[in-house]
Amino acid sequence: IAGITQAPTSQILAAGRRMTLRCTQDMRHNAMYWYRQDLGLGLRLIHYSNTAGTTGKGEVPDGYSVSRANTDDFPLTLASAVPSQTSVYFCASSDSSTELNTGELFFGEGSRLTVL
Amino acid sequence: GQNIDQPTEMTATEGAIVQINCTYQTSGFNGLFWYQQHAGEAPTFLSYNVLDGLEEKGRFSSFLSRSKGYSYLLLKELQMKDSASYLCAVLQGNYQLIWGAGTKLIIKP
Numbered sequence: 181i182a183g184i185t186q187a188p189t190s191q192i193l194a195a196g197r198r199m200t201l202r203c204t205q206d207m208r209h210n211a212m213y214w215y216r217q218d219l220g221l222g223l224r225l226i227h228y229s230n231t232a233g234t235t236g237k238g239e240v241p242d243g244y245s246v247s248r249a250n251t252d253d254f255p256l257t258l259a260s261a262v263p264s265q266t267s268v269y270f271c272a273s274s275d276s277s278t279e280l281n282t283g284e285l286f287f288g289e290g291s292r293l294t295v296l
Numbered sequence: 297g298q299n300i301d302q303p304t305e306m307t308a309t310e311g312a313i314v315q316i317n318c319t320y321q322t323s324g325f326n327g328l329f330w331y332q333q334h335a336g337e338a339p340t341f342l343s344y345n346v347l348d349g350l351e352e353k354g355r356f357s358s359f360l361s362r363s364k365g366y367s368y369l370l371l372k373e374l375q376m377k378d379s380a381s382y383l384c385a386v387l388q389g390n391y392q393l394i395w396g397a398g399t400k401l402i403i404k405p
Contacts (some may be wrong), residue, residue: 211391213391220397221397222300222383222385222394222395222396222397222398223339223383223385223393223395224395225392225393228391230391238392239392270338270339274391284329284341284344285329285331285339285341285393286341287338287339287340288338289337289338290337290338
């Protein structure tokens with residue numbers, strides 16, 4: 181089934197550890213995004229990528245890094261996790277690199293991360 | 297500042313109609329999205345409005361007034377499966393979406 185796959189679905193992590201959340205899509209979408217979702221707050225954009233080889237910072241990029249070596253994969257890395265990074269992380273993609281308003285966002289099922 | 301406001305929670309009865317409002321103040325506007333999110337699941341696309349007026353799609357309709365910074369999502373003939381959170385988001389530029397915190401809709405039999 182076409183779509184976006186995230187891994188792991190859930191993880192408990194000690195503070196200070198390094199963690200990479202994986203995201204793979206098979207829809208050949210140019211644009212990909214990482215959001216975090218916290219109770220009582222809207223989805224907040226961490227990083228995005230318009231096309232393979234390019235990335236950009238979103239609203240809350242500090243403490244996170246991304247790479248886009250190819251069209252399909254967009255991993256999110258926490259270099260040294262802190263408790264405030266406890267959240268649900270969603271990867272998403274869209275079918276246009278520069279005009280999100282031509283289409284919808286497709287989301288992965290989310291990765292629930294707890295940092296102790 | 298940038299702000300998107302939605303009610304935190306609403307309750308409605310199965311078979312009835314409910315209107316979920318969204319007001320926004322953003323530095324740019326390239327359209328407004330509504331998404332549905334069931335508990336523990338990913339958001340899924342419902343509608344997109346960029347021009348003023350009503351867009352109807354089956355039991356769901358979405359309205360936009362750009363001059364008032366206002367949108368609503370109208371759900372008709374409510375079903376139990378419509379119990380979910382409804383997220384309003386404004387597109388700024390080409391890819392920056394500003395999201396509201398979502399409205400949790402509870403449907404009672």
